[in-house]
Amino acid sequence: MVRAHRGRPDSRITVTEFLAGLSIGLGAGLAPGPLLALVVTTSLERGFGAGVRVAVAPLITDLPIVALSVWVAASISATAVRALGVGGGLLVAAVGVHTALRAQSTEAAVPPAGGDMLRGVAVNALSPHPWIFWLVAGGPLLVAAWGRAPFFGVAFLAGFYGLLVGSKIAVAAVVARTARNLSPAWRGRLVVGGAALLVAGGMVLVWEGLSGRL
Numbered sequence: 001m002v003r004a005h006r007g008r009p010d011s012r013i014t015v016t017e018f019l020a021g022l023s024i025g026l027g028a029g030l031a032p033g034p035l036l037a038l039v040v041t042t043s044l045e046r047g048f049g050a051g052v053r054v055a056v057a058p059l060i061t062d063l064p065i066v067a068l069s070v071w072v073a074a075s076i077s078a079t080a081v082r083a084l085g086v087g088g089g090l091l092v093a094a095v096g097v098h099t100a101l102r103a104q105s106t107e108a109a110v111p112p113a114g115g116d117m118l119r120g121v122a123v124n125a126l127s128p129h130p131w132i133f134w135l136v137a138g139g140p141l142l143v144a145a146w147g148r149a150p151f152f153g154v155a156f157l158a159g160f161y162g163l164l165v166g167s168k169i170a171v172a173a174v175v176a177r178t179a180r181n182l183s184p185a186w187r188g189r190l191v192v193g194g195a196a197l198l199v200a201g202g203m204v205l206v207w208e209g210l211s212g213r214l
Contacts, residue, residue: 021159051172096198
């Protein structure tokens with residue numbers, strides 16, 4: 001095993017940590033879930049900028065999630081994880097219903113820029129997925145990398161969040177570009193379809209929480 005000299009990180013290990021972060025971040029960024037669905041529906045409704053504001057939500061919410069997950073990894077109860085799943089699922093379903101109702105209202109007001117980011121932050125913070133990831137996989141990987149040298153931990157985080165957020169921004173760009181070529185009627189139908197996916201995803205989280213599958 002290659003070891004880094006104190007104060008001088010080995011570039012081969014740094015690249016390994018960075019690539020690990022990239023691969024895991026890409027998978028997490030493109031995996032179907034509430035935040036990705038919200039990125040899609042928001043980009044359809046209000047364009048690329050609004051989709052980006054939702055996509056960057058993990059950069060705001062995940063610092064306390066990572067810190068708490070690393071700290072309580074050994075002591076968090078299954079009941080707490082299930083409760084988080086039920087609460088997060090209800091929120092996601094409510095966001096889906098609200099999105100569908102707004103899409104069908106011809107006089108719906110365009111919410112302020114902060115509203116898009118706030119919805120993304122709320123959905124990501126109350127979804128159990130980031131918590132479970134950092135408790136089960138991300139936390140141990142980060143601790144191991146940081147234990148070799150803090151620089152390696154930073155490399156892992158940079159790769160992970162670079163593609164976690166970057167892949168969602170790419171999805172927002174594709175969706176917003178496609179939406180410009182759609183009629184308002186079709187754009188509204190797609191928004192309602194995305195909202196239905198949000199409701200379905202929320203109900204799945206509720207079911208998983210109540211049935212102890214989280």
